[in-house]
Amino acid sequence: MKQLLYFVLITILAVSSFLFIPVQRLTAQEQSIIILPAPQTDGGKPLMLCLKLRQSNRQFSSEKLSLQTLSNLLWAAYGINRPDSGKRTAPSAVNWQNIDLYVATADGLFLYDAKQNALIPILKEDIRALCGTQDFVKSAPLNLIYVGDYARIPRGTEADKLFYSAAHTGFISQNVYLFCASEGLNTVVRASINKEELAKAMKLRPEQHIILSQTVGYPPK
Numbered sequence: 001m002k003q004l005l006y007f008v009l010i011t012i013l014a015v016s017s018f019l020f021i022p023v024q025r026l027t028a029q030e031q032s033i034i035i036l037p038a039p040q041t042d043g044g045k046p047l048m049l050c051l052k053l054r055q056s057n058r059q060f061s062s063e064k065l066s067l068q069t070l071s072n073l074l075w076a077a078y079g080i081n082r083p084d085s086g087k088r089t090a091p092s093a094v095n096w097q098n099i100d101l102y103v104a105t106a107d108g109l110f111l112y113d114a115k116q117n118a119l120i121p122i123l124k125e126d127i128r129a130l131c132g133t134q135d136f137v138k139s140a141p142l143n144l145i146y147v148g149d150y151a152r153i154p155r156g157t158e159a160d161k162l163f164y165s166a167a168h169t170g171f172i173s174q175n176v177y178l179f180c181a182s183e184g185l186n187t188v189v190r191a192s193i194n195k196e197e198l199a200k201a202m203k204l205r206p207e208q209h210i211i212l213s214q215t216v217g218y219p220p221k
Helices: 002-019 028-032 047-053 067-078 158-183 195-202
Strands: 080-082 099-105 108-113 118-123 142-149 186-190 208-217
Touching: 047 158, 067 099, 067 158, 099 158, 118 195, 142 158, 142 195, 158 186, 158 208, 195 208
Parallel strands: none
Antiparallel strands: 099 108, 099 142, 108 118, 142 208, 186 208
């Protein structure tokens, strides 16, 4: 009888061990990474019409952009369009790719990861009000923050690094303008930012420098 009970006990333990195999747990950050839908890279208005419609607009609805629209926007801005080489929709000198594209929404601050087509959480706080001096930045659904990482430019003076970072940002910003013209979104690029305050809130490294910010959203209804 004892042998039978011992056999049953061993069997139960073996089955339990099989059923409850430990699963590797993701870190808190990995659990909250937002994987965006695959960007839709066809369709949209013809290029010449987008150029005709391209303009700055400072009026925005508070309506959130869908994840699909956000994915399309970020890919158009600075996504990888040649997977074999990792090159992007915007050019950069020597392919340094030294611009980090941050996304500020009501849900917090995120870093766009082009390789994963994902949003990496940076802050849980809503810092949109720090993204510019104009009132509309506080309620517009999306503020893009262009940050130049001088550490990725291995040569040249500080002035050279600023020049390259500004040029790279200009290319990305224009991509955003053209996407917005195609999709009927409003946008405006801005330099009126308290960069020191915003950089502190974003916890940027000394080598990271805010270049510009750009607000995106639907026209007011």
